[in-house]
Amino acid sequence: MFHYRRPAPRPEPYRPGHQDLRGIHFLDEGPKAQPSPQPPPPQAQPGPAPAAAAVAAKKKREFPVGLLAFAAVLGGGLMMRQAGIGPVGQTRVEEELTKAFVVEGAPRLIAETFNGSIEVTRGESDKVECVVVRSANGRDQKEAEAALSRVNVSMSKVGDTVRVVARRPEGLNWGHFGATVRVRVPEGSKLKLTTTNGKIRAEGIDGPVDARASNGTVNVKGAQGALSLVSSNGAIQCDANDAMLKAETTNGPVEFRGSLAEGTHSIKSSNGRVRLKLPAQLAFQIDAKTSNGKISTEFDVKKESGSRSKHLVGAVGDDPKVKIAVSTSNASISLVEDDE
Secondary structure, X not given: OOOOOOOOOOOOOOOOOOOOOOOOOOOOOOOOOOOOOOOOOOOOOOOOOHHHHHHHHHHHHHHHHHHHHHHHHHHHHHHHHHHOOOOOOXXXXXXXXXXXXXXOOOOEEEEEEEOOOEEEEEOOOOEEEEXXXXXXXXXXXXXXXXXXXXXXXXXXXXXXXEEEEEEOOOOOOOOXXXXXXXXXXXXXXXXXXXXXXXXEEEEOOOOOEEEEEEOOOEEEEEEEEEEEEEEEOOOEEEEEEEEXXXXXXXXXXXXXXXXXXXXXXXXXXXXXXXXXXXXXXXXXEEEEEEOOOOEEEOOOOEEOOOOEOOEEEEEEOOOOOEEEEEEEOOOOEEEEEEOO
16 A cells, blocks of 8 residues: 655745744644633623513503503593583483373474484374483482482473473583483474484474484484474485475485475585485476585486586476485485386
Protein backbone atom coordinates (compact mmCIF):
# COMPACT_ATOMS: atom_id res chain seq x y z
CA MET A 1 0.00 0.00 0.00
CA PHE A 2 1.22 3.44 -0.86
CA HIS A 3 1.78 5.80 2.09
CA TYR A 4 2.10 9.51 1.79
CA ARG A 5 4.07 11.39 4.41
CA ARG A 6 3.68 15.13 4.63
CA PRO A 7 7.07 16.80 4.48
CA ALA A 8 8.09 18.96 7.43
CA PRO A 9 7.71 22.64 6.80
CA ARG A 10 10.78 24.58 6.05
CA PRO A 11 11.66 27.45 8.33
CA GLU A 12 11.25 30.80 6.69
CA PRO A 13 13.05 33.92 7.64
CA TYR A 14 11.05 36.49 9.54
CA ARG A 15 9.70 39.36 7.46
CA PRO A 16 7.85 42.38 8.86
CA GLY A 17 4.11 42.28 8.09
CA HIS A 18 4.28 38.58 7.19
CA GLN A 19 1.85 36.21 9.05
CA ASP A 20 3.64 33.49 10.95
CA LEU A 21 2.17 30.15 9.92
CA ARG A 22 4.40 28.00 12.09
CA GLY A 23 1.68 27.63 14.71
CA ILE A 24 -0.91 26.27 12.23
CA HIS A 25 -1.76 22.55 12.41
CA PHE A 26 -3.71 20.32 10.08
CA LEU A 27 -6.85 18.64 11.39
CA ASP A 28 -5.29 15.22 11.40
CA GLU A 29 -2.27 16.30 13.40
CA GLY A 30 -1.99 15.74 17.12
CA PRO A 31 -4.72 15.96 19.76
CA LYS A 32 -7.66 18.27 19.18
CA ALA A 33 -7.72 21.49 21.11
CA GLN A 34 -10.27 21.59 23.95
CA PRO A 35 -12.36 24.75 24.33
CA SER A 36 -11.57 26.81 27.38
CA PRO A 37 -14.21 26.59 30.10
CA GLN A 38 -16.75 29.40 30.17
CA PRO A 39 -18.33 30.78 33.32
CA PRO A 40 -21.99 29.75 33.82
CA PRO A 41 -24.60 32.31 32.68
CA PRO A 42 -26.06 34.47 35.40
CA GLN A 43 -29.31 33.21 36.89
CA ALA A 44 -32.45 35.24 35.96
CA GLN A 45 -34.10 36.97 38.87
CA PRO A 46 -37.52 35.50 39.75
CA GLY A 47 -40.50 37.66 38.62
CA PRO A 48 -44.18 37.42 37.73
CA ALA A 49 -45.21 35.15 34.89
CA PRO A 50 -45.90 36.98 31.59
CA ALA A 51 -49.65 36.30 31.83
CA ALA A 52 -49.81 37.53 35.43
CA ALA A 53 -47.80 40.63 34.53
CA ALA A 54 -50.14 41.37 31.62
CA VAL A 55 -53.20 40.98 33.86
CA ALA A 56 -51.68 43.28 36.46
CA ALA A 57 -50.89 45.90 33.81
CA LYS A 58 -54.40 45.60 32.40
CA LYS A 59 -55.92 46.11 35.82
CA LYS A 60 -53.78 49.18 36.32
CA ARG A 61 -55.02 50.55 33.00
CA GLU A 62 -58.67 49.66 33.60
CA PHE A 63 -59.01 51.13 37.08
CA PRO A 64 -59.15 54.77 35.94
CA VAL A 65 -61.59 53.84 33.15
CA GLY A 66 -63.97 52.17 35.60
CA LEU A 67 -63.70 55.15 37.90
CA LEU A 68 -64.56 57.50 35.05
CA ALA A 69 -67.51 55.30 34.02
CA PHE A 70 -68.88 55.36 37.55
CA ALA A 71 -68.53 59.13 37.68
CA ALA A 72 -70.31 59.45 34.31
CA VAL A 73 -73.24 57.29 35.44
CA LEU A 74 -73.52 59.21 38.69
CA GLY A 75 -73.38 62.56 36.92
CA GLY A 76 -75.89 61.40 34.29
CA GLY A 77 -78.29 60.26 37.00
CA LEU A 78 -78.08 63.63 38.72
CA MET A 79 -78.72 65.44 35.43
CA MET A 80 -81.72 63.21 34.66
CA ARG A 81 -83.04 63.83 38.15
CA GLN A 82 -82.78 67.59 37.70
CA ALA A 83 -84.43 67.34 34.26
CA GLY A 84 -87.40 65.46 35.70
CA ILE A 85 -86.67 62.13 34.04
CA GLY A 86 -85.38 60.20 37.03
CA PRO A 87 -84.89 56.45 37.49
CA VAL A 88 -87.56 54.14 36.17
CA GLY A 89 -87.69 51.96 39.28
CA GLN A 90 -87.96 48.22 39.73
CA THR A 91 -91.64 47.75 40.61
CA ARG A 92 -94.37 48.06 37.98
CA VAL A 93 -98.10 48.14 38.66
CA GLU A 94 -101.10 48.28 36.32
CA GLU A 95 -104.79 48.98 36.70
CA GLU A 96 -107.62 48.40 34.25
CA LEU A 97 -110.48 50.90 34.19
CA THR A 98 -113.65 50.21 32.20
CA LYS A 99 -116.78 52.14 31.34
CA ALA A 100 -119.63 51.79 28.83
CA PHE A 101 -121.99 54.37 27.34
CA VAL A 102 -125.33 53.92 25.60
CA VAL A 103 -125.46 55.85 22.33
CA GLU A 104 -127.75 56.35 19.36
CA GLY A 105 -126.63 56.28 15.76
CA ALA A 106 -122.96 56.94 14.95
CA PRO A 107 -121.29 58.76 17.85
CA ARG A 108 -118.07 60.74 17.90
CA LEU A 109 -115.11 59.33 19.85
CA ILE A 110 -112.24 61.48 21.16
CA ALA A 111 -109.37 59.48 22.67
CA GLU A 112 -106.10 60.94 23.98
CA THR A 113 -103.24 59.20 25.82
CA PHE A 114 -99.48 59.18 26.42
CA ASN A 115 -96.83 56.45 26.39
CA GLY A 116 -99.35 53.96 25.07
CA SER A 117 -101.34 52.78 22.09
CA ILE A 118 -104.93 53.41 20.99
CA GLU A 119 -107.00 50.63 19.45
CA VAL A 120 -110.53 51.12 18.13
CA THR A 121 -112.65 48.31 16.72
CA ARG A 122 -116.31 47.81 15.78
CA GLY A 123 -118.66 46.88 18.58
CA GLU A 124 -122.41 46.90 19.22
CA SER A 125 -124.65 49.35 17.41
CA ASP A 126 -125.90 51.18 20.52
CA LYS A 127 -122.91 51.11 22.84
CA VAL A 128 -119.39 52.52 23.28
CA GLU A 129 -117.21 50.31 25.49
CA CYS A 130 -114.00 51.85 26.87
CA VAL A 131 -111.01 50.17 28.51
CA VAL A 132 -107.98 52.07 29.81
CA VAL A 133 -104.98 50.28 31.30
CA ARG A 134 -102.82 52.73 33.20
CA SER A 135 -99.37 51.78 34.47
CA ALA A 136 -96.60 53.19 36.62
CA ASN A 137 -93.18 52.22 37.93
CA GLY A 138 -91.74 52.94 41.35
CA ARG A 139 -88.81 52.10 43.57
CA ASP A 140 -91.09 49.82 45.60
CA GLN A 141 -94.70 48.65 45.61
CA LYS A 142 -95.99 51.49 47.78
CA GLU A 143 -94.34 54.18 45.67
CA ALA A 144 -95.52 52.58 42.40
CA GLU A 145 -99.13 52.41 43.61
CA ALA A 146 -98.98 56.03 44.76
CA ALA A 147 -97.68 57.07 41.34
CA LEU A 148 -100.34 55.00 39.57
CA SER A 149 -103.13 56.80 41.39
CA ARG A 150 -101.85 60.08 39.95
CA VAL A 151 -102.19 58.96 36.30
CA ASN A 152 -105.36 60.89 35.52
CA VAL A 153 -107.97 58.98 33.49
CA SER A 154 -111.38 60.35 32.59
CA MET A 155 -114.19 58.78 30.54
CA SER A 156 -117.30 60.83 29.84
CA LYS A 157 -120.16 61.38 27.41
CA VAL A 158 -121.69 64.71 26.41
CA GLY A 159 -124.38 64.58 23.73
CA ASP A 160 -123.22 62.21 21.01
CA THR A 161 -119.52 62.62 21.93
CA VAL A 162 -117.63 60.11 24.07
CA ARG A 163 -114.31 61.32 25.44
CA VAL A 164 -111.53 59.10 26.85
CA VAL A 165 -108.46 60.94 28.15
CA ALA A 166 -105.35 59.77 30.04
CA ARG A 167 -102.81 62.34 31.21
CA ARG A 168 -99.34 62.11 32.75
CA PRO A 169 -99.01 63.13 36.42
CA GLU A 170 -97.74 66.62 37.07
CA GLY A 171 -95.06 67.42 39.59
CA LEU A 172 -93.37 63.99 39.68
CA ASN A 173 -89.68 64.02 38.76
CA TRP A 174 -89.10 60.28 38.63
CA GLY A 175 -90.65 57.08 37.32
CA HIS A 176 -92.28 55.87 34.15
CA PHE A 177 -95.99 56.20 33.40
CA GLY A 178 -98.30 55.26 30.58
CA ALA A 179 -101.82 54.32 29.52
CA THR A 180 -103.21 52.18 26.70
CA VAL A 181 -106.72 52.73 25.36
CA ARG A 182 -109.07 50.18 23.77
CA VAL A 183 -112.54 51.21 22.59
CA ARG A 184 -115.36 49.42 20.76
CA VAL A 185 -117.72 51.69 18.83
CA PRO A 186 -120.70 51.32 16.45
CA GLU A 187 -120.23 51.27 12.70
CA GLY A 188 -119.81 54.68 11.12
CA SER A 189 -118.45 56.36 14.26
CA LYS A 190 -116.28 59.46 13.85
CA LEU A 191 -112.83 59.04 15.40
CA LYS A 192 -110.33 61.58 16.68
CA LEU A 193 -107.33 59.76 18.16
CA THR A 194 -104.11 61.20 19.59
CA THR A 195 -101.18 59.53 21.34
CA THR A 196 -97.68 60.66 22.24
CA ASN A 197 -95.12 57.86 22.04
CA GLY A 198 -97.46 55.12 20.86
CA LYS A 199 -99.26 53.59 17.89
CA ILE A 200 -102.82 53.85 16.61
CA ARG A 201 -104.98 51.15 15.05
CA ALA A 202 -108.57 51.53 13.88
CA GLU A 203 -110.34 48.68 12.10
CA GLY A 204 -113.78 48.05 10.63
CA ILE A 205 -115.31 51.41 11.55
CA ASP A 206 -116.47 52.50 8.07
CA GLY A 207 -116.30 56.12 9.18
CA PRO A 208 -113.96 59.14 9.14
CA VAL A 209 -110.71 59.04 11.10
CA ASP A 210 -108.43 61.78 12.43
CA ALA A 211 -105.34 60.05 13.89
CA ARG A 212 -102.08 61.57 15.16
CA ALA A 213 -99.22 59.53 16.64
CA SER A 214 -95.65 60.26 17.62
CA ASN A 215 -93.05 57.48 17.57
CA GLY A 216 -95.63 55.00 16.35
CA THR A 217 -97.45 53.65 13.33
CA VAL A 218 -100.92 54.63 12.17
CA ASN A 219 -102.90 51.68 10.80
CA VAL A 220 -106.44 52.30 9.57
CA LYS A 221 -108.43 49.54 7.91
CA GLY A 222 -112.03 49.67 6.73
CA ALA A 223 -112.51 53.45 6.98
CA GLN A 224 -114.61 55.79 4.86
CA GLY A 225 -114.84 59.54 4.31
CA ALA A 226 -112.38 62.16 5.55
CA LEU A 227 -109.05 60.69 6.68
CA SER A 228 -106.33 62.80 8.31
CA LEU A 229 -103.44 60.51 9.29
CA VAL A 230 -100.25 61.96 10.76
CA SER A 231 -97.24 60.22 12.31
CA SER A 232 -93.78 61.31 13.37
CA ASN A 233 -91.21 58.56 13.07
CA GLY A 234 -93.73 55.92 12.01
CA ALA A 235 -95.40 54.29 9.03
CA ILE A 236 -98.91 55.00 7.77
CA GLN A 237 -101.03 52.16 6.39
CA CYS A 238 -104.58 52.75 5.21
CA ASP A 239 -107.34 50.77 3.54
CA ALA A 240 -110.45 52.85 2.84
CA ASN A 241 -113.33 53.46 0.44
CA ASP A 242 -114.49 56.77 -1.01
CA ALA A 243 -111.82 58.46 1.09
CA MET A 244 -110.71 62.07 1.20
CA LEU A 245 -107.10 61.39 2.12
CA LYS A 246 -104.47 63.43 3.89
CA ALA A 247 -101.48 61.37 5.06
CA GLU A 248 -98.18 62.70 6.35
CA THR A 249 -95.20 61.16 8.15
CA THR A 250 -91.73 62.47 8.87
CA ASN A 251 -89.81 59.20 8.87
CA GLY A 252 -91.67 56.23 7.43
CA PRO A 253 -93.48 54.80 4.41
CA VAL A 254 -97.08 55.51 3.35
CA GLU A 255 -99.30 52.80 1.86
CA PHE A 256 -102.87 53.32 0.71
CA ARG A 257 -105.31 50.93 -0.90
CA GLY A 258 -108.87 51.78 -1.85
CA SER A 259 -110.94 54.33 -3.70
CA LEU A 260 -110.70 58.12 -3.49
CA ALA A 261 -113.50 60.65 -3.42
CA GLU A 262 -113.61 63.64 -5.72
CA GLY A 263 -111.32 66.40 -4.56
CA THR A 264 -107.65 66.97 -3.72
CA HIS A 265 -105.63 64.37 -1.81
CA SER A 266 -102.25 64.97 -0.18
CA ILE A 267 -99.65 62.32 0.69
CA LYS A 268 -96.27 63.34 2.10
CA SER A 269 -93.33 61.42 3.49
CA SER A 270 -89.77 62.31 4.31
CA ASN A 271 -87.33 59.42 4.05
CA GLY A 272 -90.05 56.89 3.19
CA ARG A 273 -91.58 55.32 0.10
CA VAL A 274 -95.16 55.93 -1.04
CA ARG A 275 -97.29 53.21 -2.59
CA LEU A 276 -100.84 53.85 -3.82
CA LYS A 277 -102.98 50.95 -5.01
CA LEU A 278 -106.00 52.45 -6.77
CA PRO A 279 -108.89 51.05 -8.85
CA ALA A 280 -107.82 50.40 -12.42
CA GLN A 281 -110.77 52.40 -13.78
CA LEU A 282 -110.12 55.48 -11.62
CA ALA A 283 -109.63 58.76 -13.48
CA PHE A 284 -107.30 61.14 -11.69
CA GLN A 285 -104.68 63.86 -12.01
CA ILE A 286 -101.26 63.13 -10.55
CA ASP A 287 -98.46 65.39 -9.34
CA ALA A 288 -95.75 63.17 -7.86
CA LYS A 289 -92.18 64.15 -7.03
CA THR A 290 -89.21 62.70 -5.17
CA SER A 291 -85.84 64.24 -4.44
CA ASN A 292 -83.80 61.04 -4.43
CA GLY A 293 -85.77 58.09 -5.80
CA LYS A 294 -87.75 56.87 -8.77
CA ILE A 295 -91.39 57.08 -9.84
CA SER A 296 -93.17 54.08 -11.37
CA THR A 297 -96.76 53.67 -12.54
CA GLU A 298 -98.97 50.93 -13.96
CA PHE A 299 -101.48 53.52 -15.20
CA ASP A 300 -101.43 55.09 -18.64
CA VAL A 301 -100.48 58.62 -17.63
CA LYS A 302 -100.71 61.38 -20.20
CA LYS A 303 -97.67 63.33 -19.17
CA GLU A 304 -97.61 67.10 -19.22
CA SER A 305 -94.68 69.26 -20.27
CA GLY A 306 -93.43 69.70 -16.70
CA SER A 307 -92.77 65.97 -16.22
CA ARG A 308 -89.25 64.58 -15.77
CA SER A 309 -87.61 61.53 -14.20
CA LYS A 310 -88.23 62.60 -10.59
CA HIS A 311 -91.40 64.63 -11.16
CA LEU A 312 -94.47 63.10 -12.79
CA VAL A 313 -97.27 65.46 -13.83
CA GLY A 314 -100.18 64.21 -15.89
CA ALA A 315 -103.66 62.71 -16.03
CA VAL A 316 -105.26 59.26 -16.19
CA GLY A 317 -108.61 58.84 -17.93
CA ASP A 318 -110.99 61.46 -19.24
CA ASP A 319 -112.16 64.48 -17.22
CA PRO A 320 -110.62 63.41 -13.89
CA LYS A 321 -112.23 64.84 -10.75
CA VAL A 322 -109.67 63.34 -8.37
CA LYS A 323 -106.38 65.16 -7.80
CA ILE A 324 -103.46 63.47 -6.06
CA ALA A 325 -100.35 65.28 -4.82
CA VAL A 326 -97.54 63.00 -3.65
CA SER A 327 -94.07 63.93 -2.41
CA THR A 328 -91.22 62.15 -0.68
CA SER A 329 -87.45 62.30 -0.31
CA ASN A 330 -84.85 59.51 -0.41
CA ALA A 331 -87.47 56.98 -1.54
CA SER A 332 -89.64 55.83 -4.43
CA ILE A 333 -93.24 56.47 -5.47
CA SER A 334 -95.33 53.75 -7.10
CA LEU A 335 -98.86 53.81 -8.53
CA VAL A 336 -100.37 50.32 -8.79
CA GLU A 337 -103.61 49.19 -10.47
CA ASP A 338 -106.06 47.27 -8.28
CA ASP A 339 -108.20 44.96 -10.44
CA GLU A 340 -110.32 43.67 -7.55
